[in-house]
Amino acid sequence: MTTIPVAGAREAAIERPLFEALLRLADDRLVLGHRVSEWCGHGPILEEDIALSNIALDLIGQGSALLRLAGEAEGRGRDEDALAYFRDETGFRNALLVEQPNGDFASTIARQFLFDAYSVLAWDQVQASTHQHLAGIAAKALKEDKYHWRHSSDWMLRLGDGTAESHARAQRALDELWRFTGELFEGDAVDAAARGGGVPLDPPALEARWRSMVVDVLERATLRVPADGPSTRGGRKGRHTEALGHMLSEMQIVARSHPGATW
């Protein structure tokens, strides 16, 4: 199952755990932010369009700040733009959940809801970082993500406990996305090494609290908690679903067509 290039990538990852750990944090937010930004101009009503665009901007801002730190940790002169626009699909370390296409509004909200609960808990850990700049990003991002969670969990309640159609769509979205949630709570040697390097994130330790946050809302939304089947994973190692390649080709084309352009 483990191919030689993957093993090679893994060894390299352990050599530079801080860079890898920062990429994981950054890419989750950059990719999800880009996905949510695809709603700009297409929201169901003007106010929701603005809400989604705000959330997208928050996430892209977090991703950008984290990529800058990652570039510094790497020490090869890559800035946030180089990392965002000139890495290929296999270089991205985001969880598979966040690259899934928007689908209908219920899918977008369910994806956001599942991620927000995780992200609030993750930032709560990371804000204790000894890396002063990272701790600052985490403290600011925690406030932003608490608001995102309020927005997405409120919508889950509305959709789940709304009409027969909104309930069915919300349930279908949850059922489709659930298999991607296990990956968020995987721990590996990179995390362990990065904890020593100033990124106090311990994903497996977050799972129980994530579950209680999510289940509490789903119960009130009259939605069924999907059964835990086999989880789909690979994003943290650079193995992605086909959705990411299509998204990156759109996200990166301007920067790649006009390298170094300013405006």
Add this chain to the structure above:
Amino acid sequence: MSAAGAGGSAAAKGAAEDGQWPLWEVFTQGAQGAPHEHAGSVHAADAEQALQNARDVYARRGEAISLWVVPSSAIVASTPGDAGPFFDPGNDKAYRHPQFYKVPRGVKGL
């Protein structure tokens, strides 16, 4: 009062006709102790959503430290026809204005 009733039902009818959610008026407070001032309006299905939409539309650039949202239908408004009897009689009664006092130097916020 009939004006308010007409306004309220017009808003409700508008909501049904244009497929939008009910309208809410948004008031923002810019600083501690300052009054909440009318900022505009948002559509929302209920109070919590109105508060969130108001935050996203009127308070995302640090303009506010507190928000109020009120159903637009709860606002009772005067009509242009009221303008004469309501407002004109005050114009020539200068003694209603506290302008015959000297404001001590250094006093702000009067």
